[in-house]
Amino acid sequence: MDLFLMTAVTGLMVGSIYALVALGWVLIYKCSGVLNLAMGEMTLIGAYISLSFYSMGVPFLLSLLFSLIIGFVLGILTERIFLDKLIGKPVLTVIMVTVGLSFFFKGTVELIWGTDTRVFTPPVFSLEPIRLGPLYIGEVYLWSFVAAIILLIIFVSFFKYTRWGLAMQATADDEMAALSLGVSARFVYAAAWAIAFMAAGVGGTMLGNINGLNISVGYLGLLVLPAVVLGGLNSVPGAIVGGLIIGLLQNFSGAYLDRYFPGGIKEIAPFVFMVVFLLFKPHGLWGWERIERV
């Protein structure tokens, strides 16, 4: 029973990181219709930036803040340089540009930071697990969870209560109507990419704190794709729930199925589950079912 509870709690906490990154993904999709396959590399970039600042002796929170600021700038640059010219192009074109971007990001990251695993030294979070009733939880997981929840709340309140957030919501809901009411589409697209980059940076930093930072963290970033698909591509609550489900699924399969399928079942389980799930619910949990006409 303890194993079950521990797995569930750890899964939820890792899942909250996925939820955060997935939120960024859904935001880009809702606002600009871009299906972004570069999300994994975006988490990588944010993580490496905060790691660089941290190794230079900057306090952790401050380096996280720097990575947020740089992520903001990079997001706007990416949108302006690459995606801006692709509005109205076919889906495959846009997807492949994000694939190209992911190669570009990955190559650049490897060029600058190398491929060796790097850890945050000195460790940001103490390695001693924290005791919560009958459970022992790593401090990293707890703080990641807290950070993810705080950021999720900040993002959601940003969308609900600020002028910019409302403009973005309006564009996501009905682009034509929003444009005719004077919302600047270019601004909304850029803001979506900036926010996604920031969310990915925080997610990547947290993931990097768990097991050290190398290219495979980018692969963990790819796990947001099953997460958003489970939730339905265009639903913000769906992204959060999907992220949590993927986290749980990953940890449970690691804990219980590893015995029967030794090896990498932990990494594969989300994808297997997603394929089977899509066979029954082709639009995810809360995705819009578009009625197609000839």
Add this chain to the structure above:
Amino acid sequence: MSTTWLPCGDYHQNYQQDHAWFQTKFIKGKMILLFLILFIGLPLISDSYMLSVWNIVGFTILGALGVQLLIGFCGQLTLGHAAFIAVGAYTSTLLILEFPWPQFMLDWGIAYPISIIIAAVVAGIWSVLFGLPSARVKGFYLILTTMAAQFITVDFVLTQYVSQIGGRGQAFSLPPGTIKYGPWVIDNEIKIYYMMLVLVILCTVLMANLLRSRAGRAWIAIRDNDISAEVMGINVVKYKLLAFFVAGFLGGIAGAFWISSLAAISPEHFPWFLSLWLVGVILIGGVGSIHGAIFGSIFMVVIMEALQLAVMPLADTFPKLLMDFLFIKEAAFGLAICAFMIFEPNGLAYRWWQIKNYFNLWPFSY
């Protein structure tokens, strides 16, 4: 209608003329010339290194044809084609290494040709398995299921289980002399080159012929609008799965061919990068044309080799550069895709078509 020059305009009087392989004597002559260059000219002027580059081009063409069929002709986006190439390569290798071939078959040297065919069929069936979701899902969701094919096949099944067969651990190496056609042992670049040439021509003709048939027209109808295709009485699911089968079949041939060039095969030879690379190749070459797959392969492979050659002399002064080349290549490939998508979305095949049209219509370009 002139039998030598293609007239300016469409003067076909019946269906056979419209779909003829060689529309005019000039085109026939051109093709014969091309074959002469490929079979005699290129091997004469190429050294071993250049031949190995051509072999990589051939492998890329074989892989890209399947991707082109799925994306360019059937409209099914796929990002997991390396999985099917891997299945082909592993099936062929395992058949050669583990299957108890009767001695006379080994003597006649038909083990490898048979294993290619079986590998292609197995890869095709594997591909259909992962194409099944295409019956219900489309677009981005389909991309994710094909991605899942890549991770499940290469990172899980092949790495964890298939690699354990025979207790070899990570890589399978093929002993020299096992890859042979009849009396010919495929053991140097020139023999691999001829084998590649024959396979590429066979596969290209197979695909071109399929596209001229009922199946090909059905695929194109599904690509253009699957709902209207269904309304017209095309069994959409059947033809989608057929497309997946043929694409996997071609991928299997590519994989089974590739083991002749590799000393040992391991899952690292079929990373996700290869899947994305193949999609990038057809996008740069041009979506929806066989020329596109061929041009894209030649362009990308040759450009990357040229980049490598350009980096080599610099390596003496900057030793780190050689190590970093892999990353530079990756970044350059990414930027190339972005640039092509933004500035040349129709690909190289479109330019080729424009040049051809210019000469067809010359001197009166109306």
